[in-house]
Amino acid sequence: MNAISPHTSAPRTASAGAAVSLDRLGSVVAVLIGVALFVAPFVTYRANRIVAGEARMVLDALPMTLAIGVMAAALGVALVSVTIRQPIIRLVAAALGLAVIFVAVGRAPAFLTPPGNTFARISPAFGFWLLTLAFALLVADSITRLRLGPFARLGAFAVAAAALALLLVSGAWDGLSLLKEYATRADSFWREARQHVFLALGSLAAAALVGLPLGMVCYRVPRVKAAILQILNIIQTIPSIALFGLLMVPLSILSAKVPLAASLGIHGIGAAPAFVALFLYSLLPVVANTVVGLEQVPASVIDAARGMGLSTRQRLWQVELPLAFPIILTGIRIVLVQNLGLATVAALIGGGGFGTFVFQGIGQTAIDLVLLGAIPTVALSFMAAVILDAAIDLAKGPVRD
Amino acid sequence: MRPSISQRVRSVIEIQSLTKRFGDTVVVDDISLTVDEGTISVFVGTSGAGKSTLLRMINRLIEPTSGRVLIDGQDTMAIPEDDLRHRIGYVIQGYGLFPHRTVSENIATVPRLLGWDKKRIAARVEELLDLFQLDSGEFARKYPHELSGGQQQRVGVARALAAKPALLLMDEPFGALDPVIRHKAQDDLLAIQRRLGTTIMLVTHDMDEAFHLGDKIAVMDQARLLQYATPAELLTRPAEEFVEKLVGTAERPFRLLALGKVREAVEPGAATGKPVSASATLREALSQLLWMGREKLPVVDADGTPLGRISIGGILAHGRQPA
Numbered sequence: 001m002n003a004i005s006p007h008t009s010a011p012r013t014a015s016a017g018a019a020v021s022l023d024r025l026g027s028v029v030a031v032l033i034g035v036a037l038f039v040a041p042f043v044t045y046r047a048n049r050i051v052a053g054e055a056r057m058v059l060d061a062l063p064m065t066l067a068i069g070v071m072a073a074a075l076g077v078a079l080v081s082v083t084i085r086q087p088i089i090r091l092v093a094a095a096l097g098l099a100v101i102f103v104a105v106g107r108a109p110a111f112l113t114p115p116g117n118t119f120a121r122i123s124p125a126f127g128f129w130l131l132t133l134a135f136a137l138l139v140a141d142s143i144t145r146l147r148l149g150p151f152a153r154l155g156a157f158a159v160a161a162a163a164l165a166l167l168l169v170s171g172a173w174d175g176l177s178l179l180k181e182y183a184t185r186a187d188s189f190w191r192e193a194r195q196h197v198f199l200a201l202g203s204l205a206a207a208a209l210v211g212l213p214l215g216m217v218c219y220r221v222p223r224v225k226a227a228i229l230q231i232l233n234i235i236q237t238i239p240s241i242a243l244f245g246l247l248m249v250p251l252s253i254l255s256a257k258v259p260l261a262a263s264l265g266i267h268g269i270g271a272a273p274a275f276v277a278l279f280l281y282s283l284l285p286v287v288a289n290t291v292v293g294l295e296q297v298p299a300s301v302i303d304a305a306r307g308m309g310l311s312t313r314q315r316l317w318q319v320e321l322p323l324a325f326p327i328i329l330t331g332i333r334i335v336l337v338q339n340l341g342l343a344t345v346a347a348l349i350g351g352g353g354f355g356t357f358v359f360q361g362i363g364q365t366a367i368d369l370v371l372l373g374a375i376p377t378v379a380l381s382f383m384a385a386v387i388l389d390a391a392i393d394l395a396k397g398p399v400r401d
Numbered sequence: 402m403r404p405s406i407s408q409r410v411r412s413v414i415e416i417q418s419l420t421k422r423f424g425d426t427v428v429v430d431d432i433s434l435t436v437d438e439g440t441i442s443v444f445v446g447t448s449g450a451g452k453s454t455l456l457r458m459i460n461r462l463i464e465p466t467s468g469r470v471l472i473d474g475q476d477t478m479a480i481p482e483d484d485l486r487h488r489i490g491y492v493i494q495g496y497g498l499f500p501h502r503t504v505s506e507n508i509a510t511v512p513r514l515l516g517w518d519k520k521r522i523a524a525r526v527e528e529l530l531d532l533f534q535l536d537s538g539e540f541a542r543k544y545p546h547e548l549s550g551g552q553q554q555r556v557g558v559a560r561a562l563a564a565k566p567a568l569l570l571m572d573e574p575f576g577a578l579d580p581v582i583r584h585k586a587q588d589d590l591l592a593i594q595r596r597l598g599t600t601i602m603l604v605t606h607d608m609d610e611a612f613h614l615g616d617k618i619a620v621m622d623q624a625r626l627l628q629y630a631t632p633a634e635l636l637t638r639p640a641e642e643f644v645e646k647l648v649g650t651a652e653r654p655f656r657l658l659a660l661g662k663v664r665e666a667v668e669p670g671a672a673t674g675k676p677v678s679a680s681a682t683l684r685e686a687l688s689q690l691l692w693m694g695r696e697k698l699p700v701v702d703a704d705g706t707p708l709g710r711i712s713i714g715g716i717l718a719h720g721r722q723p724a
């Protein structure tokens with residue numbers, strides 16, 4: 001908590017105003033928890049992986065003591081969220097709530113599955129997700145209100161990630177439908193994971209490599225800037241499927257005409273068009289933010305730098321780029337989060353990635369398979385956002401405010 | 402006051418027929434003048450007169466259309482641009498401090514470009530912080546946004562002086578300060594300039610500032626140099642009606658008095674009342690006489706030795722148009 005930013009001593013009026021909205025959030029959280037516990041099912045029981053499921057409420061889904069424990073914990077969080085305002089207490093309560101339901105849901109399969117049945121599938125249901133949402137809202141709000149500095153936020157995130165990893169590795173969730181789905185395709189899961197990250201990060205790296213110099217050129221030459229930004233804007237408006245289609249033609253030709261391209265794995269369908277499409281989508285945020293970042297460097301700073309005899313190159317590296325860096329990094333953040341999501345679509349043209357599971361799952365109406373692709377995608381995007389937000393804060397450094 | 406032949410000052414800056422055109426507009430029109438070493442020349446005129454352009458042609462931030470600038474006899478065109486700028490201090494209205502660098506890093510900019518070793522840079526930064534009355538323990542590691550306007554201004558000038566330039570260019574360096582701090586900042590600059598002997602070319606549109614700081618004042622209007630002379634000459638022998646107007650007809654006698662010292666108007670004899678210092682300006686003395694309702698007051702020098710007296714009549718004679 002020592003990394004709390006210097007804004008903790010906010011004026012009284014501001015915190016009083018915030019307290020009102022805090023109560024509002026607290027009541028919303030309490031209502032969500034109530035609905036989750038008493039109206040919505042905690043888990044779904046299915047005889048096999050594709051039939052429709054039967055809903056089970058908390059009391060029917062878990063051994064009696066555990067069920068009561070979950071109810072008590074959730075109601076406790078609800079109580080805290082409406083009565084207590086200190087963010088640190090709300091944070092601890094919500095985190096404990098999450099821990100309880102996350103552990104508890106892992107116990108449902110053993111409790112619900114008839115002995116010897118290997119086809120039955122148990123998965124978290126609406127009530128569980130609603131509880132997760134309610135607790136997560138409280139966590140997010142508390143963390144915002146604590147105004148944690150970048151290192152504290154990264155620390156909190158690392159703790160949460162470690163806890164999740166522990167749950168996964170310990171086997172506590174192995175009975176859940178999603179992990180059964182994973183168990184049957186662990187190899188392809190990690191292959192697609194690598195492919196997903198390669199598509200998202202690789203296209204980002206390529207976009208940064210091309211976009212940063214392009215942005216610098218745009219900054220120096222206004223006529224180039226107008227043209228380039230216009231082209232990139234148009235590309236940005238092309239829907240991803242259409243862009244894949246557009247890229248198939250030239251890449252097929254390239255593959256057919258140039259043996260080297262084919263031997264490098266460049267084809268009209270597959271990873272190549274997906275990679276190129278993601279690269280093209282990434283260019284606009286990178287170039288635009290580079291230009292904006294450089295352009296917001298105060299004219300007086302540049303004049304002074306020139307007047308003191310910094311060469312064009314020294315000015316760029318010592319003054320302009322450092323001052324533009326936080327904004328450039330914001331562009332990178334946008335691209336990374338966008339690419340991690342968009343890479344899912346690559347599967348449609350055989351590009352691989354987590355989208356493979358999503359689209360296979362949709363085809364088979366196997367919701368677990370869809371989630372096997374969707375949940376890691378969301379988790380990756382979230383991780384990228386947290387890490388880059390912290391990096392942006394650090395980059396702003398002394399110029400913050 | 403006037404230097405004898407043997408100690409005649411070396412002319413540092415010679416501006417010869419300097420002209421700048423942007424397209425068809427002439428922004429600086431065939432200006433020639435010489436700035437003596439160790440003096441302050443103030444360039445004054447209305448906005449758009451071409452003052453900044455003239456100044457920026459000295460360090461070649463703007464390339465002249467024609468004409469040349471000599472520094473110690475050397476044509477600036479013969480010196481690589483960046484080398485030239487390392488040798489000339491430059492201060493602008495917003496100072497342009499680097500927001501991502503601390504006060505000491507800002508001040509160290511040019512010494513670092515020149516490759517000074519770390520110890521020498523640290524010592525120089527320390528020396529400048531001291532000179533500008535910025536406690537190094539408190540300010541060295543601060544960032545510009547943590548400083549007041551007056552402190553930023555001092556850091557801006559300290560940075561410009563870091564590599565001991567023989568010439569300092571200042572473009573409205575006090576323009577962003579409020580009037581109270583501005584006057585103090587001007588006094589500080591004057592004191593530092595007298596101590597270091599730096600040659601200064603300063604642009605302003607503030608006539609009071611010009612008279613306060615200038616050893617010589619250059620009046621510019623519509624790209625032309627109308628007059629380049631000492632403040633007293635400007636008041637007593639304005640070259641054109643425009644100069645006369647700019648100087649302020651009503652202000653003229655008071656400006657003249659502000660240029661003179663009590664020492665120059667001391668009369669023999671005694672007087673009673675609170676003594677006036679010989680180093681005060683005639684304007685200050687007159688103000689004191691009027692305020693106290695006196696005809697005469699005694700004059701003393703710095704250590705209190707009586708020198709004589711000063712009278713309203715004697716002072717007024719100095720504020721009169723020369724015959």
Ligand SMILES: Nc1ncnc2c1ncn2[C@@H]1O[C@H](COP(=O)(O)OP(=O)(O)O)[C@@H](O)[C@H]1O
Nearest residue numbers: 423426428446447448449450451452453454455
């Ligand atoms: N790069 C430029 N292109 C065209 N006109 C310019 C340029 N820079 C300055 N000017 C014009 O030159 C004139 C003098 O400008 P400047 O030297 O900044 O005046 P001052 O500093 O006396 O206010 C102004 O009319 C201004 O519009």
Ligand SMILES: [Mg+2]
Nearest residue numbers: 452453454572
């Ligand atoms: Mg100007």
